[in-house]
Amino acid sequence: MDYLSNQINELKEKIETNEKLLSDPVLGPLATEENKSLQEQLQALESAGRSAQETDGDGTDPSYSPATIEIRAAAGGDEAQIFANDLTRMYIRFATNQGFKVDLIDENIIRIHIGKNNSWGHGAYETFSVESGVHRVQRVPETESAGRIHTSTATVAVLPIIPPKAVEVKEADLEWQFTTAGGPGGQNVNKVNTAVRLTHKPTGIVVAVREERYQARNKEIALEILRSKLWEREEQQRLSKVESGRAAAVGRGMRSEKIKTYNFPQNRLTDHRLTKNWYSLKEIIEGDLSDVLTYTLEHLGLPADATALQAGKDKVPEEARE
Numbered sequence: 001m002d003y004l005s006n007q008i009n010e011l012k013e014k015i016e017t018n019e020k021l022l023s024d025p026v027l028g029p030l031a032t033e034e035n036k037s038l039q040e041q042l043q044a045l046e047s048a049g050r051s052a053q054e055t056d057g058d059g060t061d062p063s064y065s066p067a068t069i070e071i072r073a074a075a076g077g078d079e080a081q082i083f084a085n086d087l088t089r090m091y092i093r094f095a096t097n098q099g100f101k102v103d104l105i106d107e108n109i110i111r112i113h114i115g116k117n118n119s120w121g122h123g124a125y126e127t128f129s130v131e132s133g134v135h136r137v138q139r140v141p142e143t144e145s146a147g148r149i150h151t152s153t154a155t156v157a158v159l160p161i162i163p164p165k166a167v168e169v170k171e172a173d174l175e176w177q178f179t180t181a182g183g184p185g186g187q188n189v190n191k192v193n194t195a196v197r198l199t200h201k202p203t204g205i206v207v208a209v210r211e212e213r214y215q216a217r218n219k220e221i222a223l224e225i226l227r228s229k230l231w232e233r234e235e236q237q238r239l240s241k242v243e244s245g246r247a248a249a250v251g252r253g254m255r256s257e258k259i260k261t262y263n264f265p266q267n268r269l270t271d272h273r274l275t276k277n278w279y280s281l282k283e284i285i286e287g288d289l290s291d292v293l294t295y296t297l298e299h300l301g302l303p304a305d306a307t308a309l310q311a312g313k314d315k316v317p318e319e320a321r322e
Helices: 003-019 027-055 078-097 124-131 187-191 215-242 281-285 290-300 304-311
Strands: 067-073 101-106 109-113 133-139 150-160 174-179 195-200 205-209 260-263 268-271 276-278
Touching: 003 027, 067 078, 067 124, 067 215, 078 101, 078 109, 078 124, 078 133, 078 150, 078 281, 101 205, 101 215, 109 124, 109 215, 124 150, 124 290, 150 215, 195 215, 205 215, 260 281, 268 281, 268 290, 276 290
Parallel strands: 133 260
Antiparallel strands: 067 109, 067 150, 101 109, 133 150, 174 195, 195 205, 260 268, 268 276
């Protein structure tokens, strides 16, 4: 089901119905006022649809697939959450500087599209897929009075945004909850149930979105993320049959599991997969990832999940890649 198209059509029908009431002396003013809000929602949804079509190619190449990045605190308590926030800011700054279109879905969930002015030369999923895994930080927390170095971790999961036809989602399997979106945003945030929480009952996957001002758009984003998670789940199950004992892409977040270490006392970033060090951590954590990602992409390339998406033989039918 193309949920975005359905929402657009429903809004158009409501606007058309209200237009028939404009000449009514009693209902006319109410219809006019409601149509202002409906027109704003319609413009937002249509803009979202155009953005998806214009910024990510034709969908046949995973290099141009948009991506969702989830950064979660793991081992280390409050310091782990601070580190997760640092990683989120790092990815946002790099992506923005390179001309990607970036949307903050939730506190530590971001969605990245190629964007019209992209200067990086790689697509969103191709670029950030190599960041999936456990990231470890070693530094003295601001709250540490004794000056001791603490070790904490955060997990990074990078998923391609999957076309609706590639993963079937049944309406009967979905449970929706709606709440007010906390945080800044004025009266609309405080009074209107725009934030959504989506549960996929068969798998127990939960997605929460509060990015947009309008509930309909947040529902569409939640479905996008759910499809990505379902695709990843199916892809990992398929790969596990081929590669016995293959570890999950992200890992459990324990300190001993890591793909990268951010050592602040030594100003060092280490990629353990490549046994490669960069001694410019201060610049890297501020978003200067160009050298790091260029080197990583050259030596690791697309991961197994992205290769499967490119081949399109098992999970993404040819007609769904649009």
